[in-house]
Amino acid sequence: MNAITRGIQGAIRSPIRAGAIIIMLAISIGLIVAMLAAKAGVENKINSVKQSAATTITVRPAGVMGFGGGGNPLTADQVAKISKTTHVASTVSTLTDQLGTDDTNLTPSLELGSFGRRLQRFESSGSSSSGESAPQLFSSSDGESNANRPAPTPRTTVTGTTDVNSVAQNGGSLTVSSGGAIDGNASDYQALVGKDLASKNNLSVGSTFTAYGQTFTVKGIFTTDNTFQDSGIIVPLATLQNLTSQAGAVTEMAVNADSSDNVGTVVSSIKSALGSDTVDVSSEQQRAEASVSSLSSISNLATTGVVGATIAAAVIVLLTMTMIVRERKREIGVIKAIGGTNVKVIVQFMTEALTLTVVGGIIGIIFGIAVSGSITQGLVDSQTGNNTNTAQRTGSPEGGMRVARGDFAQRFGQFGSSAQRGVEAVTSSVTPSTIGIGIGLTLLIAIVGSALPAWLIARIRPAEVLRTE
Amino acid sequence: MSIEVENLTKTFHAPGGDVHALDNINFKVKTGQFVSIIGKSGSGKSTLLAQLGALDNPSAGKIIVDGEDITKLSGHKQTVYRSRKIGFVFQQYNLIPNLTAIQNVMLALEFGGMPAGKRKARALELLAAVGIDEDQARRRPARLSGGQQQRVSIARALANQPAFILADEPTGNLDSDTGQSVFKLLHDLSRTHNTTIIVVTHDLDIAGKTDHTYQLKDGALTSHKR
Numbered sequence: 001m002n003a004i005t006r007g008i009q010g011a012i013r014s015p016i017r018a019g020a021i022i023i024m025l026a027i028s029i030g031l032i033v034a035m036l037a038a039k040a041g042v043e044n045k046i047n048s049v050k051q052s053a054a055t056t057i058t059v060r061p062a063g064v065m066g067f068g069g070g071g072n073p074l075t076a077d078q079v080a081k082i083s084k085t086t087h088v089a090s091t092v093s094t095l096t097d098q099l100g101t102d103d104t105n106l107t108p109s110l111e112l113g114s115f116g117r118r119l120q121r122f123e124s125s126g127s128s129s130s131g132e133s134a135p136q137l138f139s140s141s142d143g144e145s146n147a148n149r150p151a152p153t154p155r156t157t158v159t160g161t162t163d164v165n166s167v168a169q170n171g172g173s174l175t176v177s178s179g180g181a182i183d184g185n186a187s188d189y190q191a192l193v194g195k196d197l198a199s200k201n202n203l204s205v206g207s208t209f210t211a212y213g214q215t216f217t218v219k220g221i222f223t224t225d226n227t228f229q230d231s232g233i234i235v236p237l238a239t240l241q242n243l244t245s246q247a248g249a250v251t252e253m254a255v256n257a258d259s260s261d262n263v264g265t266v267v268s269s270i271k272s273a274l275g276s277d278t279v280d281v282s283s284e285q286q287r288a289e290a291s292v293s294s295l296s297s298i299s300n301l302a303t304t305g306v307v308g309a310t311i312a313a314a315v316i317v318l319l320t321m322t323m324i325v326r327e328r329k330r331e332i333g334v335i336k337a338i339g340g341t342n343v344k345v346i347v348q349f350m351t352e353a354l355t356l357t358v359v360g361g362i363i364g365i366i367f368g369i370a371v372s373g374s375i376t377q378g379l380v381d382s383q384t385g386n387n388t389n390t391a392q393r394t395g396s397p398e399g400g401m402r403v404a405r406g407d408f409a410q411r412f413g414q415f416g417s418s419a420q421r422g423v424e425a426v427t428s429s430v431t432p433s434t435i436g437i438g439i440g441l442t443l444l445i446a447i448v449g450s451a452l453p454a455w456l457i458a459r460i461r462p463a464e465v466l467r468t469e
Numbered sequence: 470m471s472i473e474v475e476n477l478t479k480t481f482h483a484p485g486g487d488v489h490a491l492d493n494i495n496f497k498v499k500t501g502q503f504v505s506i507i508g509k510s511g512s513g514k515s516t517l518l519a520q521l522g523a524l525d526n527p528s529a530g531k532i533i534v535d536g537e538d539i540t541k542l543s544g545h546k547q548t549v550y551r552s553r554k555i556g557f558v559f560q561q562y563n564l565i566p567n568l569t570a571i572q573n574v575m576l577a578l579e580f581g582g583m584p585a586g587k588r589k590a591r592a593l594e595l596l597a598a599v600g601i602d603e604d605q606a607r608r609r610p611a612r613l614s615g616g617q618q619q620r621v622s623i624a625r626a627l628a629n630q631p632a633f634i635l636a637d638e639p640t641g642n643l644d645s646d647t648g649q650s651v652f653k654l655l656h657d658l659s660r661t662h663n664t665t666i667i668v669v670t671h672d673l674d675i676a677g678k679t680d681h682t683y684q685l686k687d688g689a690l691t692s693h694k695r
Contacts, residue, residue: 002579006568013567334563337524338625339552339580341545462551463524466515466559466637 003344007351011359018356021320025360026367028313029445032306033368033430033438038376039302040429046292046299050285055089055257057266057283062276064251067098076248078274082255085269087262092163092184092254095240098155099233104211108154109200110231120152156197157232158211160240164192166254167234168224174234179205179220187238190219194230212243260285295426298379310441313357317449321353325453325460332457333464346454353450354443361442365435372428380426472521472633472665473497477530479516479688490516491527492688498681500632501663503656505676508685514669515637517685521667522555522635523547534632552580556626558655560638562618564610570596570621571606574628581629595624599654616647623654627664634658636668640675652678 012018059082063071073095074082083091099106110116159167162184168174174181174192182190193203198221203209207218216235224230241247257266263285270281325332335345479491490513498504508514519525520532523539531538539550557563564573574592583591596606599620610618619639626634636655640648652675659666668679676682684691 002585006576009567330563331565334559334565335576336548337522337551337557337563338577339548339629340576341548341580344580461525463519466519466524 003348004351007348008355010348010352011355021316021356022360022363024316025313025357025445026363028309028316029361029364029438029442030367030371031309031364032313032441033365033434034372034375034428035302035305035309036434036437037368037372037428037430038379039299039306040431040434041372041376041426042295042299042302042380044429045426046295049288049292050260055260055263055285057255057257057263057270057281059253059255059270060280061251062278062280064280067096073246073249073251074253074279078279079248079250079253081273082253082270085255085266085273087258087266087269088255089258090256092161092166093237093250094162094166094252094254095160095237095244095246095249096251097158097160097240097244099158099211100155101153104156104209106156106197106201106209106211106233108156108231109194109196110154110156110228112152112154116154117152157228158240159232159234160237161234162237164222164234167222167229175223176220177223179218182219182234182236184236185238186236187242188236189214189216189239190235191216192220192222192234193218194232195221195223196227196230197232214243295380298426301379306441310445313360313442313445314448317353317357317445318452320356321349321450321453322456324352325349325456329460329464332460333462336460336462342458345457349453349457350446350450353453354446357442357446357449361439361445364442365438368438369430372430376426376428471497471499471535472667473531473533474521475531475533477517477520477532478528479513479520479525480528489688491520494530494688494690496683496690496692498665498667500665501659502681503659503666503679504668505679505682506667506669506685506690507671507673507676507682508669509671512685513688514685517690518635518637518667518669521633522557523550552577552582553629554632556628556631556634558619558622558626558634558636558639560641562610562615562622562642564618564621564625566610569607569609570601570613570617570624573610573621574625577625577628583629591628592624595627596621598627599624614647615643616651619643619647619651620654623651623658627658627662630662632665634664634666636666638670639668640670640672648672648675 059074061071061074063069064073079091079093082088101108112120161167164181164184165172165174176192177195179192182192191209193209198204198218201209203218203221205218205220208215209218210216211233216233222230222234237250241249255266255270257263263283267281267283267286270279332345335348336342474494474496477491477494478489481488481490494517506514506517516525520527520540523542527540530540532540534550534554539547542550551557564570565576568576571589571592574595575588578588578591579585593603593606596602601617601620601624605613605617610621613621619642623634623639626636634655639655640651643651655666655668656678658664668675670676681692
């Protein structure tokens, strides 16, 4: 039997006390592992969301949001400057417009509804060809007369773009259910028609319709699973610019940086080149960071938890071992009196501490793995719950106004909400490195917790053995 | 192997002033002698034993063992001295409570540097020599009588064939018969193994049976006249 064997034997000398200490250590170490797993899971999610946010940056004229707001579209010079900005890999330009019933022979497939009517209540021109009357709801409540105001009419949205995929809802490719795509860089009169609009007007591939006094040929029917989008038309950017007499005008640009690391630089460069009062620049990465900000606080909370639980466990070991050393002062004196060196006694007592900590650690790691999922979900629920409530209270634009903001805004709005849903779907991540860190901290706890007792042991005089109690 | 004490002084510094527990003590013990030191409680008996056993360092003076002053040894060498040349027997036995009798003896053998493979046989041999059978050898101290525990303690003291055995009131916690039995064991050891034994006691009956008795009074040592 050597010092290590005696230490292991000493650890279970008092089974009840050893059991109590092991349970306390197991809870602390379990908490450490659960917090580490939560932190790893949250950080994985943060990285995943940031990665998925990719490199896309959105540039809009200041004050313009879909069909809302005001201001001037981006000019051809501004578009060229953006395209030539360092680290810009590619750009997609978009101009949006709306067709009234006088502008086209198409019947809008989107119902106007009270929301649409309210948005048109200030307009001074329009058509009443749809036969709808001005809504009494607003005329009475606003206290305004609608005698000189045309009746609101549903509109058909036209998107002119250099890349039809920019209309896709999922950030991927646009789904063309029949026919083929159009060339966004052309200037001809070919169009993609949303499935709802096509259905309403009995359009199919090869059909024609008129808009802006020109005859367009339906090249394909697209579907996006979004009613607003599926009620619109996509045409080449230059075609729409020409027909609306807005040469070179763009209401939204999707800019792709050459690397996710350069997104911030590109955003700054565009703002600097065009002036932040001229353009509104935002990146998906920024949106992603905003979406995962709650996760960052969970990560910080988990780190605090790990540190707190480690200190608590070290204090448990320290107090326990100090108590044991004081209780067994005479025994230590005996060992020294019969020839035991300080090193041997310290090794024996550190082994005792290590045994208790390791047993507590094994139970704690198993316990931590078992509860890590619940703890992670609890932390995420509490954080995202707080954020959702805050967003609802402040009327966050992410939660509403999607129709008024137009297609890109809608797409980004969807990104925001999907990121939020993704944030809520965090799972704890128990990896070998998590367990490795857990084991490392367990050993650290044993060593730190034994340091003071070891010092006390070294100070005990062998003459202690002759003390009569 | 003899032990020679020269001008040994031990002074404790207390708030009420210095206490001279040992005051300029001189004596010599020859190899194989069985010597007793008697004195009242607080006379300095245990303090003297602590100096002889290198458990504590004196304030002044020398303790010469085989021509070497043990008070000048480093802490590590004093530990080696204790493990190889000294065997302790205590009034309260001081066995390690969670180790069996045999493990307690093996502990001293480990500190004495005996190879692990030989310790158990040697421990059993020592325990048998002091009257502890194999069944008792496998018991923990709590399951042994006081006399049996003191026998185990003596076996532990003998483990590394020490030159001296220092015994602090070895019969103090035992009844008269058991005390006599333990004393006889120590006495026989000094005769058969030529081991020097210094026993501190207040039992004059036991002291009377040793080769020489010293009396300690107020820190001063005098040779006791019978």
